[in-house]
Amino acid sequence: MTVTVADAEQLAALLGPTARRCRRGVAGPEGVALAPLTDHHLHLHLVDEHALPPHGIAAAVDLGGDPAHFARRPKQSMPHLEYAGAFLTVPGGYPSFRSWAPAQIVEVVTNASAAPGVPGGARTSVDEMADAGASVIKIALNLAEGPVFDEATLRAVVDAAHQRGLPAVAHVEGDGMTAFALDVGVDVLAHAPFTEALDAALIERAVEAGQIWISTLAIHDQPSTAIANVAAFAAAGGRVLYGTDLGNGERPSGLLVDELRCLHEAGVAGPALIASLTDPWPRRASDAGVATFVPGPAPESAEAIPPWLGGARVVPTEELIADEY
Known part of the structure; x- marks a missing residue:
C-alpha cells in the first residue's frame, strides 16, 4: 500500500512521530507501528509476565520486588525489565504489613548514615539495591497507613541514590507527602498524587x-x-508516564485501556498519550529489535486512541514492512 505525505503527516499529528503505517510480513495484516510501549509501574511477582508482550507491553519497570530474583533474571528476557528492588521504608512503615509484600521486597532503613556498610543506614540500603542492578530507588512515603521517614533520613536516602546515579521514586500518600517528596529532591512519583488536591x-x-x-x-x-x-501538572508542562501498578487488584496483564482513558480525560491525549507509553524511562532508549503493532486502520480521533491501542502487541521490527509514500 502506498500512502501520501499528507497521510503520514496526519498520522504523526494524531499519534506522534514514531507512528507509521505498515504491514506485518509480506502477506500479513496492515496496521500501524509505534515505538515499544512501557508500563512504568508494576510488580512482576504479582502478574503473568508472559502475557505482557502479546498484549502490547515490551518493557516494564518493577517498583517493588525481590532484588535477588531480578539480579538472576536473564537480561534479554521479554518484557525488558528495569527495577527498583525492595521498597525502602521505616520500621513499621508501608508496605511491611501488607500480605502481598514478603520480607524480601521490603528494606527497612533505621538511620540516616551516609557511611557505607552501616546496618540499617540510608547509604547501605541504597547500595544494596544498586549493587543488585537496580535502575531506580523506591521509597515509601505512605503517611495514610503508617510511619514515614523523617526529613534527615529521607534526604540521606535521596542523596545516596543520586550519588549512585539513580533516580529516587516515591510512593506518596497522605496529606503533605507530595510537598515533602519535592522538598527533599524526589525525582519521580510512583503514583500521580491521589489523596490531596x-x-x-x-x-x-x-x-x-x-x-x-x-x-x-x-x-x-x-x-x-x-x-x-495530572491535568494541571500536564497543562503546566509536566512529564507524565503511563503506569498501571499492575499486580494491584485483579486485572489482566498487558496494556490497560482504562488507564489510557483516564490519561486522555486528564488531557494527556493524542501524541502526548503515545509519548507517555513510548518514553523509555529510566533507560535512555527503547529496544531496537521490537516495535508495537496495532492491526487494522488507524484511529480517526484522539478519543478513539485508547480502545484502538487495546489491540496492540509486541512484534520483532524485522516483521514489519513500512508503507511507502
Whole structure:
C-alpha cells in the first residue's frame, strides 16, 4: 500500500512521530507501528509476565520486588525489565504489613548514615539495591497507613541514590507527602498524587524541578482527584508516564485501556498519550529489535486512541514492512 505525505503527516499529528503505517510480513495484516510501549509501574511477582508482550507491553519497570530474583533474571528476557528492588521504608512503615509484600521486597532503613556498610543506614540500603542492578530507588512515603521517614533520613536516602546515579521514586500518600517528596529532591512519583488536591504553586514547583509523575489513575475507585492533579501538572508542562501498578487488584496483564482513558480525560491525549507509553524511562532508549503493532486502520480521533491501542502487541521490527509514500 502506498500512502501520501499528507497521510503520514496526519498520522504523526494524531499519534506522534514514531507512528507509521505498515504491514506485518509480506502477506500479513496492515496496521500501524509505534515505538515499544512501557508500563512504568508494576510488580512482576504479582502478574503473568508472559502475557505482557502479546498484549502490547515490551518493557516494564518493577517498583517493588525481590532484588535477588531480578539480579538472576536473564537480561534479554521479554518484557525488558528495569527495577527498583525492595521498597525502602521505616520500621513499621508501608508496605511491611501488607500480605502481598514478603520480607524480601521490603528494606527497612533505621538511620540516616551516609557511611557505607552501616546496618540499617540510608547509604547501605541504597547500595544494596544498586549493587543488585537496580535502575531506580523506591521509597515509601505512605503517611495514610503508617510511619514515614523523617526529613534527615529521607534526604540521606535521596542523596545516596543520586550519588549512585539513580533516580529516587516515591510512593506518596497522605496529606503533605507530595510537598515533602519535592522538598527533599524526589525525582519521580510512583503514583500521580491521589489523596490531596494540589495547588497551582506546588504543581509549578514540581514542573520546574523536572519531577516525573507515573499515572496509575485507574487503580482508584474514585480517580477524580488524581485526574485533576495530572491535568494541571500536564497543562503546566509536566512529564507524565503511563503506569498501571499492575499486580494491584485483579486485572489482566498487558496494556490497560482504562488507564489510557483516564490519561486522555486528564488531557494527556493524542501524541502526548503515545509519548507517555513510548518514553523509555529510566533507560535512555527503547529496544531496537521490537516495535508495537496495532492491526487494522488507524484511529480517526484522539478519543478513539485508547480502545484502538487495546489491540496492540509486541512484534520483532524485522516483521514489519513500512508503507511507502
